[in-house]
Amino acid sequence: MEQDKEFMRRAIALANGSVTKGGGPFGAVIVKDGEIIAEGSNSVTIQNDPTAHAEVTAIREACRRLGTFHLEGCTIYTSCEPCPMCLGAIYWAGIEQIFYGNTRKDAADIGFADDFIYEELERPLELRRLPIRPMLREEALQSFRHWQEKADKTVY
Numbered sequence: 001m002e003q004d005k006e007f008m009r010r011a012i013a014l015a016n017g018s019v020t021k022g023g024g025p026f027g028a029v030i031v032k033d034g035e036i037i038a039e040g041s042n043s044v045t046i047q048n049d050p051t052a053h054a055e056v057t058a059i060r061e062a063c064r065r066l067g068t069f070h071l072e073g074c075t076i077y078t079s080c081e082p083c084p085m086c087l088g089a090i091y092w093a094g095i096e097q098i099f100y101g102n103t104r105k106d107a108a109d110i111g112f113a114d115d116f117i118y119e120e121l122e123r124p125l126e127l128r129r130l131p132i133r134p135m136l137r138e139e140a141l142q143s144f145r146h147w148q149e150k151a152d153k154t155v156y
């Protein structure tokens with residue numbers, strides 16, 4: 001438990017450092033076997049990259065360092081409850097546990113509101129604010145068939 005607090009304190013320090021550098025107030029560390037293997041901080045405005053959230057940058061670094069796309073056995077400590085994009089990335093990476101500091105309500109209170117995304121995901125496609133329309137499904141299915149037939153694919 002004390003070690004968990006130290007990892008969380010590191011994520012919080014990264015969040016503070018991010019603010020100083022002109023980024024958002026978010027930091028994350030990924031730990032495996034009691035050791036930090038990657039760190040990330042929010043650099044959305046620094047890199048002009050809307051996907052450069054702390055959790056995503058930490059996941060990218062952890063995957064690079066470990067030479068894998070699957071982070072089994074890893075825990076992420078993040079200074080704030082993950083947004084939907086980051087939560088999705090954490091699940092896709094196979095991270096096994098999440099610790100967070102601030103809640104998504106705390107983030108909303110300072111202008112970082114993610115609730116609209118959660119709400120959008122619950123709506124039928126035709127009622128979403130961002131138009132989303134199917135197109136050329138039969139042609140698109142060709143790549144899925146190709147994947148299914150490929151004998152040497154890496155399943156993930």
